[in-house]
Amino acid sequence: xxxxxxxxxxxxxxxxxxxxxxxxxxxxxxxxxxxxxxxxxxxxxxxxxxxxxxxxxxxxxxxxxxxxxxxxxxxxxxxxxxxxxxxxxxxxxxxxxxxxxxxxxxxxxxxxxxxxxxxxxxxxxxxxxxxxxxxxxxxxxxxxxxxxxxxxxxxxxxxxxxxxxxxxxxxxxxxxxxxxxxxxxxxxxxxxxxxxxxxxxxxxxxxxxxxxxxxxxxxxxxxxxxxxxxxxxxxxxxxxxxxxxxxxxxxxxxxxxxxxxxxxxxxxxxxxxxxxxxxxxxxxxxxxxx
Amino acid sequence: xxxxxxxxxxxxxxxxxxxxxxxxxxxxxxxxxxxxxxxxxxxxxxxxxxxxxxxxxxxxxxxxxxxxxxxxxxxxxxxxxxxxxxxxxxxxxxxxxxxxxxxxxxxxxxxxxxxxxxxxxxxxxxxxxxxxxxxxxxxxxxxxxxxxxxxxxxxxxxxxxxxxxxxxxxxxxxxxxxxxxxxxxxxxxxxxxxxxxxxxxxxxxxxxxxxxxxxxxxxxxxxxxxxxxxxxxxxxxxxxxxxxxxxxxxxxxxxxxxxxxxxxxxxxxxxxxxxxxxxxxxxxxxxxxxxxxxxxxxxxxxxxxxxxxxxxxxxxxxxxxxxxxxxxxxxxxxxxxxxxxxxxxxxxxxxxxxxxxxxxxxxxxxxxxxxxxxxxxxxxxxxxxxxxxxxxxxxxxxxxx
Numbered sequence: 001x002x003x004x005x006x007x008x009x010x011x012x013x014x015x016x017x018x019x020x021x022x023x024x025x026x027x028x029x030x031x032x033x034x035x036x037x038x039x040x041x042x043x044x045x046x047x048x049x050x051x052x053x054x055x056x057x058x059x060x061x062x063x064x065x066x067x068x069x070x071x072x073x074x075x076x077x078x079x080x081x082x083x084x085x086x087x088x089x090x091x092x093x094x095x096x097x098x099x100x101x102x103x104x105x106x107x108x109x110x111x112x113x114x115x116x117x118x119x120x121x122x123x124x125x126x127x128x129x130x131x132x133x134x135x136x137x138x139x140x141x142x143x144x145x146x147x148x149x150x151x152x153x154x155x156x157x158x159x160x161x162x163x164x165x166x167x168x169x170x171x172x173x174x175x176x177x178x179x180x181x182x183x184x185x186x187x188x189x190x191x192x193x194x195x196x197x198x199x200x201x202x203x204x205x206x207x208x209x210x211x212x213x214x215x216x217x218x219x220x221x222x223x224x225x226x227x228x229x230x231x232x233x234x235x236x237x238x239x240x241x242x243x244x245x246x247x248x249x250x251x252x253x254x255x256x257x258x259x260x261x262x263x264x265x266x267x268x269x270x271x272x273x274x275x276x277x278x279x280x281x282x283x284x285x286x287x288x289x290x
Numbered sequence: 291x292x293x294x295x296x297x298x299x300x301x302x303x304x305x306x307x308x309x310x311x312x313x314x315x316x317x318x319x320x321x322x323x324x325x326x327x328x329x330x331x332x333x334x335x336x337x338x339x340x341x342x343x344x345x346x347x348x349x350x351x352x353x354x355x356x357x358x359x360x361x362x363x364x365x366x367x368x369x370x371x372x373x374x375x376x377x378x379x380x381x382x383x384x385x386x387x388x389x390x391x392x393x394x395x396x397x398x399x400x401x402x403x404x405x406x407x408x409x410x411x412x413x414x415x416x417x418x419x420x421x422x423x424x425x426x427x428x429x430x431x432x433x434x435x436x437x438x439x440x441x442x443x444x445x446x447x448x449x450x451x452x453x454x455x456x457x458x459x460x461x462x463x464x465x466x467x468x469x470x471x472x473x474x475x476x477x478x479x480x481x482x483x484x485x486x487x488x489x490x491x492x493x494x495x496x497x498x499x500x501x502x503x504x505x506x507x508x509x510x511x512x513x514x515x516x517x518x519x520x521x522x523x524x525x526x527x528x529x530x531x532x533x534x535x536x537x538x539x540x541x542x543x544x545x546x547x548x549x550x551x552x553x554x555x556x557x558x559x560x561x562x563x564x565x566x567x568x569x570x571x572x573x574x575x576x577x578x579x580x581x582x583x584x585x586x587x588x589x590x591x592x593x594x595x596x597x598x599x600x601x602x603x604x605x606x607x608x609x610x611x612x613x614x615x616x617x618x619x620x621x622x623x624x625x626x627x628x629x630x631x632x633x634x635x636x637x638x639x640x641x642x643x644x645x646x647x648x649x650x651x652x653x654x655x656x657x658x659x660x661x662x663x664x665x666x667x668x669x670x671x672x673x674x675x676x677x678x679x680x681x682x683x684x685x686x687x688x689x690x691x
Contacts, residue, residue: 033415083479094409095352095601096601096606098541103595106595110591131328223417227653231410244456262428264433265421265423266421266424266425269420276410277399
């Protein structure tokens, strides 16, 4: 039983990371009506940035956040500004960001090659350390990622529910034209929101670099996790993404322990199809709006 | 069969029959064997892009599922022809049927859901490729994670030596697929699909059987993708899950069709020709050395960057693709093609035939893509200002179109 207990723990902890990876896609799809696959490349490039700083410049992996996040935020905001400029539709955005994903993956491949890249253990003492409670281990990178995800989730929730900015975001999500008519500056809200989403993606990238090996193909592989989380959590829902991340993480971890790691994608896909069939608005939202 | 179908059938048969004897001419004409294999890969992309476009291009439902259907085809050959010892010829139709079964069962679930129109459909089909890959990885009868070597497959000897055989197999499948796409476009099914593309709710209320049309087109599209994948397994010769189910197949068929134009069966053909010849040349080109040899740029990496950039530009700027422009400006396109070839010959006389062809293509693309708007505006301006040499038979061409 310890095995399953440990599987559930690592699933829950991974769920936090999944939520951070999915938040960008979920918010920009739900609120801005842009399916932005470029967030996958942001996560990947943030991870490589963190890897580079920790390996070649001896930064502490946690400190690399300070350098990586601002860069990714600027890129994310500029990309959104570009989308606003060309007035992109929901469907075109999927294709355009798909092209962008392929380009950035290729850039990563030409800089860091297709091999696995991992921060050496001398530069990254956290990878092998963990907090032990009884028989169960809480690896430091995953635990801190989970706690960060909760903090980010709560902050986002506060921002969206309690502030004027959040009101503007919700208004845009419900009815863009009406919100505009009432004086919501669509472009400003969109750029700020994309910046925040990009920051979350960058933080996720740093945690990924801390806990596992990087390779360019990851960006496409994450798709199998992020998409179920986004649908299950409900488009544009922050705490929904967190809950869905945990559900997907636990399901994948249990499937890995019970049948083998190759079964994890099957488990997440079954959950995805079941959600689409029976509760297309997501598990954690009350209504189909937002 | 109505008359246009008969004409089309005759045309396709004559063309295919003529190409069928191309491998036999290899000796007398003395062109390198490589051209036959190059021809095969071109025909492979014709079949893949056409099969994708006969569903997605006509109906507007964006499918990333091509990778899954292609993969089912590849692995059917892997399992039946290599592991079970079937002859390749017997495995190919089974591959098509299995891919069609996958497509139909997927369609049966997703086409019933109102919510799955549009973007979510695209993403579900992308997820399907991951799942098929996962199943192949865990099942030891299919792959089991170690890959399959196809060196013991019983090849159809009567089609000739390996290069001729591949070329002929590719030719058969590409011809059938393109013929199917052209026939669908001009049939009731095609009109139904185009009406779904324009407005599905209106189409349905006007009595178009949207569910049945989508199922038929999706099933056929999967069928041809599977057929073509089954042959391609031989070309790959060592199949692994990572390569077969990678994002490359959906990416390439999308870029090819978007570039060529998705509302006509010729679009994917034009797009596939351009993309395949271009990427082939880039793959074979030696590394560029810039700044006196200090910076080396490998053109392999540029390949994906060009493909991605092309997709972005086409989607944002040139929505209807190359084919409609080519039809409207045949002579401009042909002229630019010839100029491109001449420039390539003067600049680099030792350039290969394919290289010259690429140069011609690039010339035509560069002229055709931006020129349409410019020429239209100019014509429009001339006809409104009443210039004496304005073409009197086409008043106000341009903005109205």
